[in-house]
Amino acid sequence: xxxxxxxxxxxxxxxxxxxxxxxxxxxxxxxxxxxxxxxxxxxxxxxxxxxxxxxxxxxxxxxxxxxxxxxxxxxxxxxxxxxxxxxxxxxxxxxxxxxxxxxxxxxxxxxxxxxxxxxxxxxxxxxxxxxxxxxxxxxxxxxxxxxxxxxxxxxxxxxxxxxxxxxxxxxxxxxxxxxxxxxxxxxxxxxxxxxxxxxxxxxxxxxxxxxxxxxxxxxxxxxxxxxxxxxxxxxxxxxxxxxxxxxxxxxxxxxxxxxxxxxxxxxxxxxxxxxxxxxxxxxxxxxxxxxxxxxxxxxxxxxxxxxxxxxxxxxxxxxxxxxxxxxxxxxxxxxxxxxxxxxxxxxxxxxxxxxxxxxxxxxxxxxxxxxxxxxxxxxxxxxxxxxxxxxxxxxxxxxxxxxxxxxxxxxxxxxxxx
Amino acid sequence: xxxxxxxxxxxxxxxxxxxxxxxxxxxxxxxxxxxxxxxxxxxxxxxxxxxxxxxxxxxxxxxxxxxxxxxxxxxxxxxxxxxxxxxxxxxxxxxxxxxxxxxxxxxxxxxxxxxxxxxxxxxxxxxxxxxxxxxxxxxxxxxxxxxxxxxxxxxxxxxxxxxxxxxxxxxxxxxxxxxxxxxxxxxxxxxxxxxxxxxxxxxxxxxxxxxxxxxxxxxxxxxxxxxxxxxxxxxxxxxxxxxxxxxxxxxxxxxxxxxxxxxxxxxxxxxxxxxxxxxxxxxxxxxxxxxxxxxxxxxxxxxxxxxxxxxxxxxxxxxxxxxxxxxxxxxxxxxxxxxxxxxxxxxxxxxxxxxxxx
Numbered sequence: 001x002x003x004x005x006x007x008x009x010x011x012x013x014x015x016x017x018x019x020x021x022x023x024x025x026x027x028x029x030x031x032x033x034x035x036x037x038x039x040x041x042x043x044x045x046x047x048x049x050x051x052x053x054x055x056x057x058x059x060x061x062x063x064x065x066x067x068x069x070x071x072x073x074x075x076x077x078x079x080x081x082x083x084x085x086x087x088x089x090x091x092x093x094x095x096x097x098x099x100x101x102x103x104x105x106x107x108x109x110x111x112x113x114x115x116x117x118x119x120x121x122x123x124x125x126x127x128x129x130x131x132x133x134x135x136x137x138x139x140x141x142x143x144x145x146x147x148x149x150x151x152x153x154x155x156x157x158x159x160x161x162x163x164x165x166x167x168x169x170x171x172x173x174x175x176x177x178x179x180x181x182x183x184x185x186x187x188x189x190x191x192x193x194x195x196x197x198x199x200x201x202x203x204x205x206x207x208x209x210x211x212x213x214x215x216x217x218x219x220x221x222x223x224x225x226x227x228x229x230x231x232x233x234x235x236x237x238x239x240x241x242x243x244x245x246x247x248x249x250x251x252x253x254x255x256x257x258x259x260x261x262x263x264x265x266x267x268x269x270x271x272x273x274x275x276x277x278x279x280x281x282x283x284x285x286x287x288x289x290x291x292x293x294x295x296x297x298x299x300x301x302x303x304x305x306x307x308x309x310x311x312x313x314x315x316x317x318x319x320x321x322x323x324x325x326x327x328x329x330x331x332x333x334x335x336x337x338x339x340x341x342x343x344x345x346x347x348x349x350x351x352x353x354x355x356x357x358x359x360x361x362x363x364x365x366x367x368x369x370x371x372x373x374x375x376x377x378x379x380x381x382x383x384x385x386x387x388x389x390x391x392x393x394x395x396x397x398x399x400x401x402x403x404x405x406x407x408x409x410x411x412x413x414x415x416x417x418x
Numbered sequence: 419x420x421x422x423x424x425x426x427x428x429x430x431x432x433x434x435x436x437x438x439x440x441x442x443x444x445x446x447x448x449x450x451x452x453x454x455x456x457x458x459x460x461x462x463x464x465x466x467x468x469x470x471x472x473x474x475x476x477x478x479x480x481x482x483x484x485x486x487x488x489x490x491x492x493x494x495x496x497x498x499x500x501x502x503x504x505x506x507x508x509x510x511x512x513x514x515x516x517x518x519x520x521x522x523x524x525x526x527x528x529x530x531x532x533x534x535x536x537x538x539x540x541x542x543x544x545x546x547x548x549x550x551x552x553x554x555x556x557x558x559x560x561x562x563x564x565x566x567x568x569x570x571x572x573x574x575x576x577x578x579x580x581x582x583x584x585x586x587x588x589x590x591x592x593x594x595x596x597x598x599x600x601x602x603x604x605x606x607x608x609x610x611x612x613x614x615x616x617x618x619x620x621x622x623x624x625x626x627x628x629x630x631x632x633x634x635x636x637x638x639x640x641x642x643x644x645x646x647x648x649x650x651x652x653x654x655x656x657x658x659x660x661x662x663x664x665x666x667x668x669x670x671x672x673x674x675x676x677x678x679x680x681x682x683x684x685x686x687x688x689x690x691x692x693x694x695x696x697x698x699x700x701x702x703x704x705x706x707x708x709x710x711x712x713x714x715x716x717x718x719x720x721x722x723x724x725x726x727x728x729x730x731x732x733x734x735x736x737x738x739x740x741x742x743x744x745x746x747x748x749x750x751x752x753x754x755x756x757x758x759x760x761x762x763x764x765x766x767x768x769x770x771x772x773x774x775x776x
Contacts, residue, residue: 023670030663037652048648052466052641057580065549065585067513069503074513147640196636276580277530282465289462290649292730293455297448297653300722301660304444308667311437315674318433363659371651 023312024352027305032360036378038298054224055280058273082219089132090267099228102143105220107210114181121203123210128157152176152191161190165200229257231284310397317401325410353390437671438711441664446719448657458731468606479601496609499523500602506562518594535575542574546584672756684772708753712746
């Protein structure tokens with residue numbers, strides 16, 4: 001009997017149900033999309049913040065001081081220690097390898113450019129193919145220094161072509177396709193590099209060329225690493241040496257800049273890894289304010305959709321006072337009437353919730369793809385939560401209307417008053 | 419009649435008004451935030467430090483009045499910090515870069531500098547961690563030699579940045595100039611504001627300082643533009659979604675409300691009211707509801723935006739009363755559409771059929 005009542009109510013009053021259903025579906029859809037975006041925005045913005053470049057640097061442990069002013073290196077070429085290039089692919093074998101967006105080795109050397117005098121040549125990877133174990137990957141300044149712009153073409157990492165810094169090219173009056181003498185050999189200039197930094201006054205070349213000029217195969221002065229990290233907290237700053245085993249594991253397995261630096265030191269022999277504070281420290285600030293903003297907006301959106309759904313449900317229920325009156329006139333108790341309406345609300349909430357969840361997931365994907373060029377996936381775990389919220393909100397919206405309908409004298413209700 | 423209609427049906431009028439208020443409030447919040455968030459985030463991005471540098475050409479030093487010129491060009495819309503560089507020798511013959519700067523300003527500009535203790539008196543130096551490990555591991559005073567002139571410095575604290583600063587020694591500009599007779603060669607500037615404002619400041623700077631080069635720090639400017647753009651786009655998408663939902667819910671609620679009162683309209687018609695009178699009545703009701711919803715919603719929306727601003731950026735969002743006409747017009751329009759639609763549908767129906775309940 002009860003089931004049939006509910007069934008008939010849905011079959012015969014489609015229009016009213018559709019109206020409330022649409023409101024619930026929309027509300028749940030927006031709520032799902034917002035939760036999806038809000039939970040994923042941290043990761044997405046973190047990736048965007050990688051455009052600020054490397055947040056970690058690896059230097060030789062026993063290095064002498066850099067003597068460098070405004071990009072002009074005054075340190076004698078023979079001075080200082082080097083890292084071994086052979087250790088580089090091991091970075092992709094670390095625990096947090098998937099958080100490493102890219103890395104680029106740097107080897108500055110002072111070269112004699114024939115008639116053009118002394119200048120700095122910076123050896124690096126542009127987008128070098130490397131492999132560690134079975135994984136192949138491409139890394140270099142094009143991923144770690146995304147603001148570097150080349151007019152002309154990027155040189156091939158295996159070739160002997162070079163890039164000329166913008167100001168240096170202006171001074172020497174050279175352009176792409178011209179040649180420059182480096183340590184007695186002529187090299188083709190494949191492009192003009194603009195960075196807004198010290199490199200604008202330098203020659204930038206494949207690492208192998210710099211090593212050859214220096215006469216030290218496999219030497220690397222420093223490595224810039226761009227990694228996705230978690231904002232620093234008090235635990236991150238603790239010294240791993242003072243931790244007990246459980247804490248150490250937790251620290252080691254959190255993607256803090258500090259623990260990734262620690263792992264870099266383990267991967268590369270005789271190295272010292274450190275966070276570049278300008279980039280690493282500010283990341284946390286920007287990240288948490290964007291995340292906080294989205295969280296608050298999501299809360300506001302959830303609140304708004306809840307109220308909107310409640311209002312729609314209340315309207316839908318108010319319309320049915322006549323029915324309530326009829327049922328009560330025919331002898332139905334308060335409990336069975338309330339049961340009927342709450343069951344209807346439950347079904348509406350569940351159906352609207354399901355459809356809304358699917359729609360919201362699609363919407364979140366769409367937002368992810370069009371704004372961040374990557375997917376935002378909604379965890380299926382969210383489904384029961386969203387459904388529960390949808391049902392609660394639907395109940396809350398109908399509760400007042402149902403109560404008032406029940407309390408109403410059937411005579412007035414049937415006459416259409418109240 | 420309007421008044422009585424609202425009183426008699428206050429339950430439903432209240433729920434329709436509630437939908438209206440929520441919609442207007444949410445839209446107000448989003449519009450307020452949308453404009454203000456950019457400015458708030460830009461402020462956070464200034465923590466990344468200088469976005470413009472002024473460098474003397476050909477490794478010379480800047481003219482002595484350069485800093486004043488820069489400050490007057492900025493006119494309070496940024497922070498300018500001078501840096502002077504020299505290579506000195508330690509007592510054991512090691513080369514080291516010594517930098518003179520204004521500590522108070524540098525501290526404000528480069529907030530990421532991790533400093534154990536800032537120098538307070540003259541002849542006190544701030545030493546980079548790598549430099550400290552080599553020149554004065556125990557923190558003892560050091561002697562530095564520049565062109566035959568020796569200076570005796572005590573160490574105030576160490577500086578850690580993970581970049582070139584770690585291998586340098588920092589002095590106050592006054593001590594530095596007295597010792598080396600060298601003047602600043604670089605001024606780092608954090609210009610606040612949108613990209614257009616930054617480029618206009620750069621333009622003005624190159625006009626006032628023709629002897630120097632004014633460069634943007636591309637790393638900082640491009641990263642900022644990118645992250646801000648993405649945040650803004652997400653916010654826009656969110657705003658559109660929320661506004662759409664709110665509007666549709668108002669439409670659904672109001673349409674249901676008016677449609678449900680078809681009996682009232684039928685009675686009015688049966689009693690001799692013309693279709694125009696009824697439409698006018700419903701329209702007036704809708705306008706009233708829309709306007710009331712807009713006013714109350716606007717108030718709540720302003721409060722919502724202020725709360726979000728305070729909770730997230732620790733600064734309230736300035737209320738923008740200029741969006742009120744938009745909100746008002748939008749609310750009234752939505753309410754009108756929602757009310758007129760069912761009336762239009764019911765127009766042809768005979769009152770007798772409605773009253774019979776068909």
